[in-house]
Amino acid sequence: MNDRLKSGQVVNESGIEIKPLYTAEDVEASGGFGFIGKPGEYPFVRGIHPLMYRHRPFTMRQYTGFGNPVQTNQRFKYLIANGQTGLNVAFDLPTQIGLDSDEPLAWGEVGRVGMAVDSLRDFEIAFDGINLDKITVSLTINGAAPQLIAMFLAMGEKRGYDPKKLRGTAQNDILKEFIGRGTWIYPVEPSIKLVGDTIEFCAKEAPKYSPVSVCGYHIRESGANPAQEMAYAFCIAKAYADEVLARGLDIDEFAGRLSFNFNIFGNIFEQVCKFRAARGLWAKIMREQYGAKSPGSMWMRMIAGGGGGGLTFEQPEVNIVRGAYYALISALAGAQTMALCCYDEAYTIPSEYAQRISLRTMQLLTEEMGLADTVDPLAGSYYVETLTNDMRRRMEEVMAEVDRQGGIVKLVAEGAIQSQVSAQAYRMQRDIESGAFPKVGVNRYRSEDEEEHEVKMHPYSEEDTRMQVESLNRVRAERDAARAEAALARVGEDARTGANVMPAIMEAVKAYATVGEITQELAGVYGRYREPIRF
Amino acid sequence: MNAQRRIRIVVAKPGLDGHDVGAKVVVRALMDAGFEVIYTGLRQPPEAVARIALEEDVDVIALSSMAGSHLPFCQRLKPLLEEAGLTDKLWVIGGNLPRQDHDALRALGFKGVFPTGSKLDDIVGFIRENVA
Numbered sequence: 001m002n003d004r005l006k007s008g009q010v011v012n013e014s015g016i017e018i019k020p021l022y023t024a025e026d027v028e029a030s031g032g033f034g035f036i037g038k039p040g041e042y043p044f045v046r047g048i049h050p051l052m053y054r055h056r057p058f059t060m061r062q063y064t065g066f067g068n069p070v071q072t073n074q075r076f077k078y079l080i081a082n083g084q085t086g087l088n089v090a091f092d093l094p095t096q097i098g099l100d101s102d103e104p105l106a107w108g109e110v111g112r113v114g115m116a117v118d119s120l121r122d123f124e125i126a127f128d129g130i131n132l133d134k135i136t137v138s139l140t141i142n143g144a145a146p147q148l149i150a151m152f153l154a155m156g157e158k159r160g161y162d163p164k165k166l167r168g169t170a171q172n173d174i175l176k177e178f179i180g181r182g183t184w185i186y187p188v189e190p191s192i193k194l195v196g197d198t199i200e201f202c203a204k205e206a207p208k209y210s211p212v213s214v215c216g217y218h219i220r221e222s223g224a225n226p227a228q229e230m231a232y233a234f235c236i237a238k239a240y241a242d243e244v245l246a247r248g249l250d251i252d253e254f255a256g257r258l259s260f261n262f263n264i265f266g267n268i269f270e271q272v273c274k275f276r277a278a279r280g281l282w283a284k285i286m287r288e289q290y291g292a293k294s295p296g297s298m299w300m301r302m303i304a305g306g307g308g309g310g311l312t313f314e315q316p317e318v319n320i321v322r323g324a325y326y327a328l329i330s331a332l333a334g335a336q337t338m339a340l341c342c343y344d345e346a347y348t349i350p351s352e353y354a355q356r357i358s359l360r361t362m363q364l365l366t367e368e369m370g371l372a373d374t375v376d377p378l379a380g381s382y383y384v385e386t387l388t389n390d391m392r393r394r395m396e397e398v399m400a401e402v403d404r405q406g407g408i409v410k411l412v413a414e415g416a417i418q419s420q421v422s423a424q425a426y427r428m429q430r431d432i433e434s435g436a437f438p439k440v441g442v443n444r445y446r447s448e449d450e451e452e453h454e455v456k457m458h459p460y461s462e463e464d465t466r467m468q469v470e471s472l473n474r475v476r477a478e479r480d481a482a483r484a485e486a487a488l489a490r491v492g493e494d495a496r497t498g499a500n501v502m503p504a505i506m507e508a509v510k511a512y513a514t515v516g517e518i519t520q521e522l523a524g525v526y527g528r529y530r531e532p533i534r535f
Numbered sequence: 536m537n538a539q540r541r542i543r544i545v546v547a548k549p550g551l552d553g554h555d556v557g558a559k560v561v562v563r564a565l566m567d568a569g570f571e572v573i574y575t576g577l578r579q580p581p582e583a584v585a586r587i588a589l590e591e592d593v594d595v596i597a598l599s600s601m602a603g604s605h606l607p608f609c610q611r612l613k614p615l616l617e618e619a620g621l622t623d624k625l626w627v628i629g630g631n632l633p634r635q636d637h638d639a640l641r642a643l644g645f646k647g648v649f650p651t652g653s654k655l656d657d658i659v660g661f662i663r664e665n666v667a
Contacts, residue, residue: 093551093553093602096551097578105580106551108550109551112602112604181553181554182552182554182577182578183553221556313652347631347633348633422563425556425560426560426563429560433655531576531577533574533576535563535574
């Protein structure tokens with residue numbers, strides 16, 4: 001039995017006490033139904049569109065990528081053939097931190113946790129045969145986002161798509177990389193400047209493209225509770241908005257293309273209410289603090305469904321069931337896009353088999369289970385509406401605390417947020433090990449015969465690295481060397497003068513300059529980040 | 536060892552992997568256990584791990600690897616630690632370490648192998664028992 005229930009008091013992870021019964025009086029006491037409104041109307045608590053999934057079901061976008069672009073292209077096509085409606089690209093670590101595949105530091109890491117990318121040529125191969133009008137592409141890239149956004153737009157343009165109409169998303173949320181995930185390259189200030197460059201550039205040149213997906217996800221994985229996850233993400237999104245506003249753009253010129261990436265593991269009701277509350281809070285921030293007028297600027301568009309931190313290494317097949325609940329939560333919460341963690345992810349790059357189970361899990365919800373039939377089906381529940389109000393208040397408290405302490409940029413640069421969430425992760429680990437925080441298969445119902453759980457490991461081959469380096473060498477030998485050199489020089493020059501570097505990076509990637517070469521130019525001006533170590 | 540001296544441990548994040556939640560949790564557990572801990576931060580090449588271990592005069596060299604490059608990394612680290620005269624130190628590794636790699640890691644000199652799911656108290660206990 002759950003120890004928390006036995007003790008008579010239940011408190012959710014965000015610190016809100018949960019009562020055994022809710023009535024209309026609780027809703028009133030928490031602030032009433034007043035802030036809920038209708039779907040598609042301010043404050044959008046019930047959803048950003050009036051008809052939600054009735055109009056269009058959530059996009060299914062499993063995180064995929066490994067080895068070289070040829071191998072990844074095959075997996076993309078497998079997923080699309082199985083009904084997946086979007087792509088979500090995983091890149092290897094050298095690509096993510098701006099190293100070419102032939103750099104000594106990249107040794108042993110090329111193509112290991114994602115697809116290797118050195119030049120535009122790799123994008124041409126990876127997306128070959130994929131209709132970019134039908135399948136939108138999300139690039140999970142941060143430190144090297146300027147290069148990869150440029151490559152995506154250049155690849156599309158080369159294939160005849162109009163950049164003004166091209167849709168897609170880049171993660172490009174560097175501030176959270178300093179808190180969790182760790183693929184930073186440059187110091188904090190120039191890193192924010194680069195995010196501003198991509199937003200400003202896309203607002204003008206690729207207005208349908210979403211250049212940033214602000215991530216609470218990884219902050220939660222690093223130890224934040226659900227209310228902190230949302231609050232920190234909103235503080236970060238505000239920091240990017242401030243950077244772009246300082247350049248003279250109007251909020252409605254770019255806020256509509258900001259999107260979010262959130263975590264899902266935990267208590268079903270806390271999670272659903274977290275999203276409903278956050279949707280209202282973001283709309284309020286955009287309208288009241290930023291003076292946004294366009295409804296699109298107020299929408300908290302999000303990808304949800306992943307929650308690696310909730311999955312277990314023990315009894316991995318039980319993760320299939322956890323994944324199904326996570327999918328249910330994100331559908332009940334009105335996510336625009338869903339990506340589920342695969343059951344074998346604690347072990348390896350997911351197999352085709354595991355990917356297909358995740359995909360079928362999402363398809364079951366919309367096609368068999370009726371989750372696409374009605375908008376925001378939990379609305380009106382005394383419990384859900386009370387908790388939605390409570391969660392919003394908790395998020396506002398965390399955001400106010402960040403402001404009191406000098407703002408998110410300062411707190412991240414000093415390592416203060418990192419230290420705080422890491423202390424919480426430690427307490428949580430202790431609670432899991434003591435059994436105070438229940439985890440099925442880990443601190444309860446352990447199976448003695450763990451050998452029975454078979455997970456097929458994804459193979460890693462040095463042959464793939466050799467092929468990628470060969471391909472890189474071919475690109476370097478065949479490109480117009482003078483054009484690439486001139487383009488790279490301009491990247492450095494524009495970085496020095498403080499101009500928006502995106503036009504120069506566009507030209508550089510079109511000249512087949514590499515991710516690593518462009519990173520070198522930028523790092524030559526900006527320097528490289530040094531991590532504050534603080535416990 | 537000298538009873539006055541606290542056990543000194545370097546905890547390193549090898550290679551390019553940025554997943555440091557586990558490493559930081561283990562650092563806190565080791566600190567709570569009364570050890571002196573030097574945490575390197577992310578992205579340490581093998582040369583840096585060997586250099587820091589030598590300079591800091593540690594008793595234990597601990598790696599946390601989540602992104603799968605543990606074997607190639609440890610294969611390069613081993614000769615560097617040997618060269619630096621650190622073979623008498625305790626080498627341990629934790630993280631996402633598939634079962635079929637455990638023997639290879641032990642053969643490389645990593646006496647303690649702590650895959651996902653290991654308990655903090657077991658890690659602390661192992662270090663206490665194995666630091667001479």
